Amino acid sequence: MCLRIFSTIFLYCLLSGVVWADPAADQTAFKNYFYKKFPEVPVGDFINGVYAIDQKRREQWLEIEEFPPYGIALDEGEILFNETVFLDGASYSDCFVDGKRSKKNYPYFDVKRNTVVTLELAINDCRVSHGEQPLKYKKGDIAKISAYLALHSRGEIIDVEVSGEAAINAYEQGKKYYYSKRGQLNFACVDCHVASSGMRIRAEILSPSLGHVSNFPVYRFKWGSIGTLHRRFSGCNSQVRAKPLPGQSEEYKNLEYFLSYMSNGLKFNGPSTRR
Amino acid sequence: MTLLSAEATQLNFDTRWQKAEDLRMRAALKGYEWRDTEKILRRSREEYTAGNKARALSLLSQGLAQSDAALAQAAREENGWKRRVIK
Numbered sequence: 317m318c319l320r321i322f323s324t325i326f327l328y329c330l331l332s333g334v335v336w337a338d339p340a341a342d343q344t345a346f347k348n349y350f351y352k353k354f355p356e357v358p359v360g361d362f363i364n365g366v367y368a369i370d371q372k373r374r375e376q377w378l379e380i381e382e383f384p385p386y387g388i389a390l391d392e393g394e395i396l397f398n399e400t401v402f403l404d405g406a407s408y409s410d411c412f413v414d415g416k417r418s419k420k421n422y423p424y425f426d427v428k429r430n431t432v433v434t435l436e437l438a439i440n441d442c443r444v445s446h447g448e449q450p451l452k453y454k455k456g457d458i459a460k461i462s463a464y465l466a467l468h469s470r471g472e473i474i475d476v477e478v479s480g481e482a483a484i485n486a487y488e489q490g491k492k493y494y495y496s497k498r499g500q501l502n503f504a505c506v507d508c509h510v511a512s513s514g515m516r517i518r519a520e521i522l523s524p525s526l527g528h529v530s531n532f533p534v535y536r537f538k539w540g541s542i543g544t545l546h547r548r549f550s551g552c553n554s555q556v557r558a559k560p561l562p563g564q565s566e567e568y569k570n571l572e573y574f575l576s577y578m579s580n581g582l583k584f585n586g587p588s589t590r591r
Numbered sequence: 592m593t594l595l596s597a598e599a600t601q602l603n604f605d606t607r608w609q610k611a612e613d614l615r616m617r618a619a620l621k622g623y624e625w626r627d628t629e630k631i632l633r634r635s636r637e638e639y640t641a642g643n644k645a646r647a648l649s650l651l652s653q654g655l656a657q658s659d660a661a662l663a664q665a666a667r668e669e670n671g672w673k674r675r676v677i678k
Contacts, residue, residue, distance in 0.1 A: 345677045493622070495672035498664065500625045500657070506675050559624040567622055 337488055339478045339577060346578045349510065350526040362527035363585045369514055370521050377589060386463055386535035386587045389542040393464030396457055402446035408461075411442035419462075419469035420584060423476060423573050425483035432486050432569040435462055436544055440564075453563025454547035459533045463542055466533060466586030473583055474530060476576045490574030493567055494525075499558030508552075520591070529576045531588035538591060545572060604639055608632065608651055614658035623665035628657040 350362065357368050367374040397408050397416065412418040422435040433441075436458050440450040451458040478487045497504045508517070509525040516522075532545040539547075546568045550560035561567050611632055618624045635650035 342676070349677045491676070492672055495675045496668040497671070498623055498668070500627070500660075502664065504672065504675060506677075510677065554626055557626040559619065559626050559629070561622070 337484050339484065339487055343578055343580060347526060350524045354524065360582065362524060363530035363582050365523040365527065365531060365590065366521050380589050384589055386542050386589065389460045389463050389535065390467060393460035397461050397464050402443065402448050404446050406446045408442055411438065416465060416468040419465040420472035423576055425486055425573065427480060427482060430482050431566065432573045434564065434569055434572055435465060437564050453544065454550065455541055455543045459542045459544050462533045462544060463587040466584065469584045471583055473581060474576060474579050476573065476580055478577050486570045487574055487577060490570035493571045494574055499553065499556035501556040503556040505552065525575065525578065527579050527582050529572060529579055530582055530584050531586045533586060534588050534590045536590045542587065604647065608636060611651060611655040611658055614662060618658055618661035618665060621665040623661045625657050625661050628654055631657065
């Protein structure tokens with residue numbers, strides 16, 4: 317009897333294509349792949365992107381970081397975060413319980429809203445709930461505030477939780493996005509940042525995906541300014557001639573959620589500088 | 592060209608252009624729109640209005656082909672991505 321019920325359920329799952337999502341197992345496999353591919357890289361160093369795997373570029377970068385080009389953005393971000401008074405008299409600190417140390421709390425899955433909440437989304441939610449206009453998501457003031465908050469979460473451990481059906485669903489969507497080929501050039505994130513990581517593409521060396529969220533926002537010389545993680549996602553979409561999505565679209569938020577979970581256990585070290 | 596056939600050509604162009612646009616939007620809804628399709632279709636429309644029919648039609652074919660290919664990609668990837676997951 318028991319056996320029959322069990323095999324009926326099993327058959328049902330098989331036929332309906334139910335997949336047993338196992339984020340923890342995904343994470344282990346993801347990390348082990350990079351540990352094996354780059355055995356010389358200390359685990360904690362994956363937060364440094366391409367500079368974890370290329371010594372020459374690392375030295376140039378370390379020199380740049382002595383007088384980082386995001387310094388001005390940081391100062392501006394500090395003022396924006398601490399001195400902005402909203403129309404109703406409130407300020408950012410009314411929305412962020414941990415004040416300037418808040419970045420470590422993001423992204424997380426908000427069950428009530430049934431969506432992933434990233435730091436940048438929270439910044440704009442805060443503004444809107446106090447009667448202000450939202451900021452543009454990919455660059456400008458939001459990236460400056462984000463940089464200031466990132467600085468004060470440096471050294472904190474990335475610790476994203478994925479539990480409950482709705483959160484797992486968002487995670488799975490992000491995972492699907494990461495592994496799907498798109499654009500005219502038919503590339504998935506995994507094609508460039510996993511199997512090809514460490515290889516050259518034009519003037520660039522492809523960084524491993526592990527640790528990819530830790531260093532944001534970044535100042536890029538190519539941009540000549542500081543930008544958010546979703547700005548970078550847009551760039552990577554555009555490179556393969558896929559249409560970039562708006563900042564904080566569900567797809568990008570889920571992708572950020574997935575990637576952050578893959579990097580659990582590593583440390584935040586934003587903001588940073590990239591070519 | 593008689594007025595009638597000019598109208599027929601316009602109608603034909605509009606129908607084909609709208610079809611390409613619909614396909615582009617379907618691909619976008621699935622999250623698979625390609626980067627340049629919208630631009631190509633817009634330019635096709637502009638060339639047509641400017642009287643450059645041959646260029647307009649060539650661009651329209653490109654836009655149509657891109658939208659088709661993006662939708663095919665979306666269908667392939669519905670399950671295709673699973674093969675790439677790191678195990």
